[in-house]
Amino acid sequence: MKQPETAAQSSALHRKAHEAPAAAGSKAAVVVPVTVIVPSYRRKTYLSQALASIAAQEHVQPMEVIVIDDGSKDGTAELASSLGARVIEKAQNQGLAAARHDGVSSAKDAEWVAMLDDDDQWLPHHLHTLWSQRDDHVIVGGTAVTFGGGLPRVHGCPKEVAEVVRSPARLVFPANSFAASATLVRRDVVLAAGNFDRGLRYLEDFDTWLRVLEYGTGLLMPEITCLYRVHPEQISKNRTEMLVSAAEVMAKYKDRPWLTPRVREALAVVEAWDNFQAARAGRDWAEAFQEAAWLIGRPARTRALAKVWMLRRQVRHRSVPPEVRLAVRDATDRSETNDATEPANGAG
Numbered sequence: 001m002k003q004p005e006t007a008a009q010s011s012a013l014h015r016k017a018h019e020a021p022a023a024a025g026s027k028a029a030v031v032v033p034v035t036v037i038v039p040s041y042r043r044k045t046y047l048s049q050a051l052a053s054i055a056a057q058e059h060v061q062p063m064e065v066i067v068i069d070d071g072s073k074d075g076t077a078e079l080a081s082s083l084g085a086r087v088i089e090k091a092q093n094q095g096l097a098a099a100r101h102d103g104v105s106s107a108k109d110a111e112w113v114a115m116l117d118d119d120d121q122w123l124p125h126h127l128h129t130l131w132s133q134r135d136d137h138v139i140v141g142g143t144a145v146t147f148g149g150g151l152p153r154v155h156g157c158p159k160e161v162a163e164v165v166r167s168p169a170r171l172v173f174p175a176n177s178f179a180a181s182a183t184l185v186r187r188d189v190v191l192a193a194g195n196f197d198r199g200l201r202y203l204e205d206f207d208t209w210l211r212v213l214e215y216g217t218g219l220l221m222p223e224i225t226c227l228y229r230v231h232p233e234q235i236s237k238n239r240t241e242m243l244v245s246a247a248e249v250m251a252k253y254k255d256r257p258w259l260t261p262r263v264r265e266a267l268a269v270v271e272a273w274d275n276f277q278a279a280r281a282g283r284d285w286a287e288a289f290q291e292a293a294w295l296i297g298r299p300a301r302t303r304a305l306a307k308v309w310m311l312r313r314q315v316r317h318r319s320v321p322p323e324v325r326l327a328v329r330d331a332t333d334r335s336e337t338n339d340a341t342e343p344a345n346g347a348g
Contacts, residue, residue, distance in 0.1 A: 004193075014285055032062065039096055039103065047067070060127050063110060065161050121226070138186050139165075148229045157177060157333050172210075174270070189212050207252070265301070
């Protein structure tokens with residue numbers, strides 16, 4: 001594995017030196033060297049809920065919250081500042097990747113950075129859960145559950161036990177299981193890996209995690225620690241652009257040793273299956289037949305498809321604890337009130 005300029009071996013020695021009791025009134029929480037990066041664009045109501053979920057963290061608190069106001073011009077910067085965040089205010093909207101890039105660059109005193117989108121929320125145990133299990137990993141991910149649209153769905157660790165991710169290839173196939181708003185990552189490694197690519201419109205987190213995992217291992221945790229807001233129109237609306245971004249990202253890594261021919265074909269299987277599903281939903285039977293014929297054309301493809309199907313089935317059938325279901329219900333109730341006034345595009 002590559003090593004960043006800030007050696008991993010020294011991090012354990014510095015952890016306790018950087019941890020300090022939080023201010024009075026924070027229930028004896030410990031302040032840890034984590035900066036939370038929150039990009040925001042014209043979502044003041046959602047942003048206030050996201051920041052409240054950070055303030056409600058139990059046992060540990062981040063040393064800093066940075067809100068990147070991505071050209072909102074609607075009072076977002078003033079709101080974030082009044083809620084205790086440091087604000088980076090941009091004159092024009094530059095998109096989510098640029099916002100995250102600039103947030104990481106500005107978190108100069110942090111050893112770790114945590115991501116939170118302005119329309120998502122952390123559960124009270126989120127930061128403590130990830131922080132306590134970071135060990136010598138370069139990235140740690142909790143599991144997220146959706147709210148605001150249909151039944152709750154889990155995104156993250158597919159099993160009820162933690163998984164150590166040892167190669168970027170695991171994110172290519174069978175899937176990227178690191179939910180952006182449920183992720184804690186070493187800042188020095190993000191910088192050594194080149195930070196977020198400001199030019200990407202979508203999948204900037206996936207792209208960054210691929211490079212981060214070239215420097216060390218990751219940990220996927222089964223605990224549900226984050227609420228991920230679903231906007232009903234977002235999947236169908238952005239599908240074409242997402243596919244373009246996926247091709248752009250994978251082209252960057254065509255010469256990486258972990259992107260083997262086997263992994264490439266497995267990725268093609270995932271894309272073909274998703275195309276088949278989309279064609280079937282759109283009643284484009286010619287396209288659906290073409291994709292299905294390709295999928296069953298070689299035994300290796302059907303084996304890869306079985307692995308993808310099994311992982312997605314495991315995620316769909318992950319149990320959601322009663323207290324998390326209650327949090328989802330409460331967040332959904334608030335969402336139904338706010339969705340009429342908050343846009344779905346967010347920071348970008």
